[in-house]
Structure formats: structure tokens, C-alpha cells
Amino acid sequence: MPIAHPYVREAGKGPGVVCIHANASSSAQWRDLIELLSGNHRVLAPDSYGAGKSPDWHSDREIALQDEVNFIEPVFELAGSPFTLVGHSYGAAVALIAALANPGRIRALAMYEPTLFALVDGQSPPPNGVDGIRNAVYAAVEALDVGDSDAAAGHFIDFWMGTGSWSATPSQRKPAIAESMANVRRWSHALLAEPTTVDAFAALDIPILYMLGGSSPESAHAVARVLLPVLRGARVVEFPGLGHMAPVTHPQVINAEIAKFLNEV
Numbered sequence: 001m002p003i004a005h006p007y008v009r010e011a012g013k014g015p016g017v018v019c020i021h022a023n024a025s026s027s028a029q030w031r032d033l034i035e036l037l038s039g040n041h042r043v044l045a046p047d048s049y050g051a052g053k054s055p056d057w058h059s060d061r062e063i064a065l066q067d068e069v070n071f072i073e074p075v076f077e078l079a080g081s082p083f084t085l086v087g088h089s090y091g092a093a094v095a096l097i098a099a100l101a102n103p104g105r106i107r108a109l110a111m112y113e114p115t116l117f118a119l120v121d122g123q124s125p126p127p128n129g130v131d132g133i134r135n136a137v138y139a140a141v142e143a144l145d146v147g148d149s150d151a152a153a154g155h156f157i158d159f160w161m162g163t164g165s166w167s168a169t170p171s172q173r174k175p176a177i178a179e180s181m182a183n184v185r186r187w188s189h190a191l192l193a194e195p196t197t198v199d200a201f202a203a204l205d206i207p208i209l210y211m212l213g214g215s216s217p218e219s220a221h222a223v224a225r226v227l228l229p230v231l232r233g234a235r236v237v238e239f240p241g242l243g244h245m246a247p248v249t250h251p252q253v254i255n256a257e258i259a260k261f262l263n264e265v
Helices: 029-035 065-071 073-079 089-100 118-124 131-145 149-161 174-192 199-202 218-230 251-264
Strands: 008-011 016-020 042-046 085-090 104-114 208-213 237-239
Touching: 008 029, 008 237, 016 029, 016 073, 029 042, 029 085, 029 251, 042 073, 065 073, 065 089, 065 174, 073 174, 085 089, 089 104, 089 118, 089 174, 104 251, 118 174, 118 199, 118 218, 131 149, 131 174, 131 208, 131 218, 149 174, 199 218, 208 218, 208 251
Parallel strands: 016 042, 016 085, 085 104, 104 208, 208 237
Antiparallel strands: 008 042
């Protein structure tokens, strides 16, 4: 069987930066950031399994974050060493695991709301702060089980972006997002079954930018409350009024903060 390789957007020259997208998204979400940074960085943005132009994973029910890291390892090679990781949501969770697995290769880490929900469950069993996303996934799965991917997308998108967000999504963008909902079970498995304990992240001795939306759901903030105390010297930036999808809805604001961080690093 041929080895699967990710599709990669690439631009610029200089120190490497690898950008990992959220789920129900693709590397296209980083187009503005690529343009902003490519004047003095080599920026690479892969499509993860089943996203954009990358091949799919063999299961729609189970995957591990380390599987996602292994898939984009060729992109890390292209980035050179050391390089910076940028991640959003699921992509930020993948970036955290990648940083742990690659000590010495990672120059810095910039994250917007990593969704490592297993850390919250590890500290306090349900009911807890990640029940919101757990319930949204249950509702999406029930919709998938009756063949309604549109309703599944509605549960998922409305949880992260607010009630009515799916209805307001431009019609041309809906089919790809609805199709991606086939993977909601495996995303949930990766984030809720991740075995890495919170104490392991204390080993990350690199500059870290941890970004939060002031209007994001409790599930995102619950992860931050568990994770931030062990991230030594992490810079925390909260954006009042912005939500979990701010890197997509307000890219100029978020990208400017990432560029500022990289310049200082």
C-alpha cells in the first residue's frame, strides 16, 4: 500500500513555520497568515487526514492525535529545524502532542484554544466543563445515524460559533463542512481519549503563545484552566468579544498577534 502524504500549502523563505488547522476546516484557513508571514518565514500549512486535498484516514470512529502528528511529519522535515508550530482548536491539540514528541526541533508554539478535552476529564470526571462539546458531539452523531449530515453540522457549528451560525453560513461553504461531519466521532475520540497527562506538558521549555476568545464556549476555557498552570512562561492573550473560530472569522486580529509573537521569538 502506498504511503499517504498530506497536501501542503507553502510560501516564503526563512525560519520554518508549520500551521495546523481546526477540524471541519483545511489549510485554506491559514491563507492570510501565510501571506503575512511569507516575507521572512517559510510557511507550510498541511491538510490533515480527510481535509482539503489530503487522503482520508481508514476509520471514521477512531484516531489518535499521534496519528495526526505522524501524518504531517514530512511537513516538519520540510520546515527544517528548529521550526515554529501554529495551531487552532484540534490543530492546536495536534501541535501540543507534536511539540512533546519533538524536543529540540520546535522553536516556539502559538495556539488558539487547543481542544485537549481529555485533560479536563483527567482532572475531574464528568460532569465537568467539557460537557458542552460532549453533548454537541452526541447530538451530531445522532443526526449522522439517521443520515442527516446537515443537522450534524448544525449541532457542531452552532456549539462553537453560537446558535444560528450554521443557518447563516454561506451556502457555498456548507457542503464541505457537512461532509466533514462524517469524522466527528474520530475527532471526539482523539480529543477525549488522548492518554497524555497534563503534567507531561510541563516539559515544554519553549516560548508559548496561548490565545483565547473571551466569548468562546466553556469547553475551551476549561482546557485552558487545566493546561495553563503547567505551561511555564506561556504568554496568554484573550480577545474580548471573539469566539472559538476567531482565527477564521477575525484572521487579521489573530494573525497580527501571531506575527508579533514570531518576531519576538
